Amino acid sequence: MPTTDEAFIDVTDLTKTFRVRRRTGWLRRTTSEVRAVDGVSFRLRRGEMAGFIGPNGAGKSTTIKMLTGILTPSGGRLRVAGTDPWRERTRLVRRIGVVFGQRTTLWWDLPLRDSYRLVRRMYRIPRDRFEENLARCVELLELDGLLDVPVRQLSLGQRMRGDITAALLHDPDVLYLDEPTIGLDVLSKARVREFLLRLNAERGTTVLLTTHDLSDIEYLCERVVVIDHGRLLYDGALAGLHEAGRSERTLVVDLERELPPIEGIPGARTVRTQGPRQWLAFPASASAAPLVARIAADYPLVDLSVREPDIEDVIARMYGG
C-alpha cells in the first residue's frame, strides 16, 4: 500500500499522437499526425483532489483515457495506484471510478436500483459492502425516493448524483470526474460539491476533476493542473494561476436605483453599468469581501454576485503575458 507521500498518479513525459487520414483531393488522401498530448508530467499524492483544466481540444480527455487504460500512450511513463493502466487494465478497473457529466454510464431504461445491481455483479462487490456504500450515497446525495425511477425520467442533477453513486459502489481509490457539474442547477451543484469534499475527507479518495467551471476548482481543489495544445501550462494553486494569468473576477452589483458608476473602491473598477446594475472587475486572486463591505457601506445595495473568469480567458491572458 503506498504511503500518502508517494505519487499515486505518476505521469512522466506522457505523449499521445493520433494518425489522421484526410482527403486532399479526388481519390487523394494524406496522413498526418495529431499530437493530442505532448510531454505532460504531473504527480498526485494519494488523497489529493486536483483540477485538470484546459480549453477545448487541449488534450484532457486523451490524458484521462490513458490514465484509465482505455488508450495506450505513444510515449512517456504512467503509473496509477501502483499499476500500469494499459497493461493492467483489469486490475486498475477495481481501483478507479469514472463519471462523465455529458453521458451516463447507467442503463437508460432501468431504475437506478437495477443499474446498481448490475454494477455490483460486474465488480463482484460483496453484498454488505455494496449495501453500505449504496446507503451512504443515497443518504448524502439525497437519492431516497429515486431508486425505483428509470434513469431516463431523472433530471440532469438527479442523474448525475445517480452516476456518481454508480462510480463509488466498488470503493475506488481514484475518482475521475469529467464535468460533473455541467448544466446542474445551483442546488444540485452544491450537493455534488459538498459530497465530493466529504468523500475526499472521509475516505481519502484521490480525485482528478475536469471542469470548465473555475468555481468547482475553487470550492474543491487546492491544486490545478492546466494543459493547452497537449502541453502542461501550469501546475499549482488556483490563486497562482489567477496571478500568472492576471485574471479578473467580476462583482455584479444591484443598487436600489440607477446611479453614476461606483468609484473609489480600492482594487476594483467599474467596467459596465446598466440601469441599477453595475459590474466591477477586481483581481481574481483577491478576496471579494472587503469590496462588498465597502460598497455596502457607501451605496444602497440590494443584491450582488461574483462571476468567475472563464478558463479560456485566463489561459489567453497567460499567453498574452
Ligand SMILES: Nc1ncnc2c1ncn2[C@@H]1O[C@H](COP(=O)(O)OP(=O)(O)OP(=O)(O)O)[C@@H](O)[C@H]1O
Ligand atoms: N481518436 C482521435 N483521432 C484523432 N484525433 C483525436 C482523437 N481524439 C482526440 N483527438 C484530437 O486530439 C486533440 C485533443 O483532444 P481531447 O479530446 O483530448 O481534448 P479535450 O481537452 O478533452 O477537449 P474538450 O474539452 O473539448 O473535451 C484534439 O485536437 C482532438 O481533435
